Amino acid sequence: MQTSPELLQPAAARVQIALGDRSYPILIGGDLLRDARTWAPQADRKAFALIVTNTTVDALYAAPLAAALAPHFARVRTLTLPDGEVYKDLAHLNLIFDELLGQEADRRTVLFALGGGVVGDMTGFAAACYMRGVPFVQVPTTLLAQVDSSVGGKTAVNHPLGKNMIGAFYQPQQVVCDLDVLDTLPDREMSAGLAEVIKYGASIDVEFLGWLERHIDALRARDRDALTHAVRRCCEIKASIVGADEKEAGLRAILNLGHTFGHAIEAGMGYGAWLHGEGVGCGMVMAAELSARLGLVSTAFARRIEALVARAGLPVRGPADLPPARYLELMRVDKKAQGGDIRFVLLDGESHAVVRTAPEDVVVDVITTLTAAA
Template sequence: MSTVITSPNSALQRDGGASASSTSSISLPASVVQTVAINLADRSYPITIAPGLLATPATYAALPKATAALIVTNTTVAPLYADALRSALAPKYAQVHTVVLPDGEEHKNWQTLNLIFDALLQHGCDRKTVLFALGGGVVGDMTGFAAASYMRGVPFVQVPTTLLAQVDSSVGGKTAINHPLGKNMIGAFYQPQLVVCDLSTLDTLPVRELSAGLAEVIKYGPIADMDFMGWLEEHMDALLARDRTALAHAVRRSCEIKAWVVGQDEREAGLRAILNFGHTFGHAIEAGMGYGAWLHGEGVGAGMVMAAELSRRLGLVDDAFAARLKTLVQRAGLPLRGPVLDAADNAGRYLELMRVDKKAEAGEIRFVLIDGPGRACVRAAPDALVREVIDACCAG
């Protein structure tokens, strides 16, 4: 039984929105502030994209009035950008507090989440206090979850400083922490008031983190927009060199596709599942290796290769497509092969971890697969075939 998902690109064209040909071939200068709208009725908000936004007070002018703001960041990002954000917020908020969390996926847990609640309570923050998530996906997910929970909901703003967060985790309102048995298993859907994608912050991103972010960019091509995949093939070198114009286009197009998907399916009842292409295998890698050993994007990169191979073996795509995607993943500097999680029964360990995936139903693993280039489907696959794919695609 499979669920076939209509491509966001084709629907965008039917609705009179931006088509692949118009958006994937034209790159605006990075200095132009670009805005992508998330349309969710009273929960709608803009994503702004340009260099220099973080430190500009006007960026935050439309936010609701409040006495206090709390910047949530981590030990890596705080020395780089916390002072600049605090200065930009000072004209709007009488009090700007900061809490600095330990850095790393291994700290995305209850203990670290409580540090945010401790800061809110110690400063006497009320329900109008605005939280600002300054950092990557871990900071964004935890800040959003804290905002959803504190006093049953306070406003928050995403200020993502990694490519992965700018194109994926900061957009769409998924908030969560990890559990030792599964990634992002405890959380809530809770939308931010604003997403600020300051391209300048990508200048300080380590090379490994840049590649990890490109995994979440690459996924949008196979699932929704093959013209965008072609654009990525043409501009991968520019993206790796941090060309501002190329990055601006990649961030914008990724956000356009995700905005359309989230606007149709905020709570992942169907369509939104396509955004998890590569993630079922990838989350198993992260959990099996121990959070932090592999970056999220590295797991997704290897996971996309595995999902494409499963799609090929099911007859959904041909050899050429699977090879094309594999080449693009490799060019982005991402791993092509998954790790060995259990020397005795590696495939069995992967299957065990994937049964905890949020898309699993009644213990049946459901994979996001490519049902022809630019089109995704969600379906189960025989365990025996999945085992073959894992054995073929893992190191060892």
Template sequence: MTAPAPDPSSTVAIELGDRRYDILIGSGLIDASSSWSGLPRSSTALIVTNDVVAPLYLERLKRQLESHYARIETVVLPDGEQHKDWASLDMVIDHLLAVAADRKTVLFALGGGVIGDITGFAAAIYMRGVPFVQVPTTLLAQVDSSVGGKTAINHPRGKNMVGAFYQPARVIADLDTLDSLPERELSAGLAEIIKYGPIADVPFLAWIEDNLDAILARDKSALAYAVKRSCEIKAWVVGQDEREAGLRAILNFGHTFGHAIETGLGYGAWLHGEGVGCGMVLAAELSARLGLMPASFVDRMARLIERARLPVKAPAMPIDRWLDLMRVDKKNEGGEIRFVVIEGLGKAGMRGAPDALVAEVIAVHTEAESR
């Protein structure tokens, strides 16, 4: 299979009644005046970004917003998952208060998933809610974290444990920002693309396998299709279950294991997508050991994730540490660790598993020493 030629830009809608919004996908969107028309009006806009993205795109975004907002403020946060915390959130809130921002002030999240989550959470809690716009600049953010309204910061005891569901006014995914993305970050984003296949779309999984090299080479046609299809699947899920009461949990395939890796090693040691990639191998193994999938599925997932230049072996941690970390998970009920498993290719579900079985799964896919 090959990627279809994309339109210059595509739009995917998140249907949530009066909170409906669009995801714009294409090249040149930051510099296109049409990207910024029709957004909430205010005298003040605040752009939140980080010290890696700011030199690349901050001035370009400011130029586009100058015709819409009389005053444009900026907050530049340190880069990295380890800074997705109270201190960074407080920097945003403190700046809003320092400039006397009112409840119509519009926040713009310019960056990857960390910036999007912090900005969205700040928008959710400042004056009990102000508008915000997602401008994701990483592949992972474009296909997952900027879409669907999950906002949060990390806690030392658990990832994304403090946050809110709060939808943006728009998502503007400019594919050209991926040109400056480091190889490691590009691969991390692939994990969130790969997950959509086994949980919801078997033909898309096959397409990813056939077009992975093109995505890694940053072919714009392949990237455009991968981003659009990922957003379409997530839009379909979020439209049915905005607050993760049931169906939306399937989007966490690989995340229970992955979050444990991120938290256990210290935020930033592994990228989120690296944890999710490895976590999908573990979740595939668990699916097989529960009798839901054949062993060949585990091999298929491991081959694809390894081709995406993501780890397929988990870091060495004591099993008690693994279990303690996974018990701090939003999907758990009554103290039972619950995992997203594949019940048939293209169909995911939630299952508990005995600690002994989980330990076996981890042991099979653990490297000799920490990565």
């Protein structure tokens, strides 16, 4: 009698992404990365495993992950990319292909994305393209990647003229969220991750929003029980939305609250100056304010979002040196834009989001109001 690989895995919370023959589990728990049993479902003794990571994470977790993978594969190697959003481009993506082809990696090769959103997006896109598709596993090491970017199969690299403009929808084999790794995450990155956590509360789950208001300090302090609940709840919400709209035909776009403004800030300041989560945090404050100005949600609710974003340690004002006209220019190349019209994810009631356009003068006014004094 054969035991299924899943049964051999260590105890952890599991959230399933239901996408037919592309379904996969998210594992959430402590001490998962170093445990060889975690990787049993990918075991293939004839296959090559490539860990893709960055310089920062490499020093902390690449060796333990390689050791945990070793019993399952013919060969395990690690490719270390420079750390930062500024390296999320075609040139650095090509370093992954160079390594794969240099190692004569075949179609059974499994890629492991060990890092934050940048590593996950690039590794996933490389897996989608290499030989037109090889399997990959997400091993997110930031809170942002655990609750958002590693789940749902969006992969991409940036282009100088726009973020995530070149990519694919490509699902991993599994996502492993080891909460232990968050202990080494810098406070600034922790806050950036909380922006995406708050997003789920603000645009989808008002009960979770209330829970966040009560536990935001515990989350910033890395309280294990609070983290387990938050990561699990975010993954559950994302799973339900991705399962219903894998390729963002409609519903899935509501996961982008704050992202239209946020992307403009990130791109306008030069990738890396503001973290993605910082742009999203400030962007949510702008989106909430815009929603209130349009009479879609109460001003009180917009203030509630702003207060929570601030308590998470995130900026609630746009950069002084980014004028509204530059936002508009950058937002017109947002992927949601159609026929020149910028489309925003707005709050249409408390914890309810909708995708729509907005009058340009109101948008400019909101940005002006919510920009830091020079």
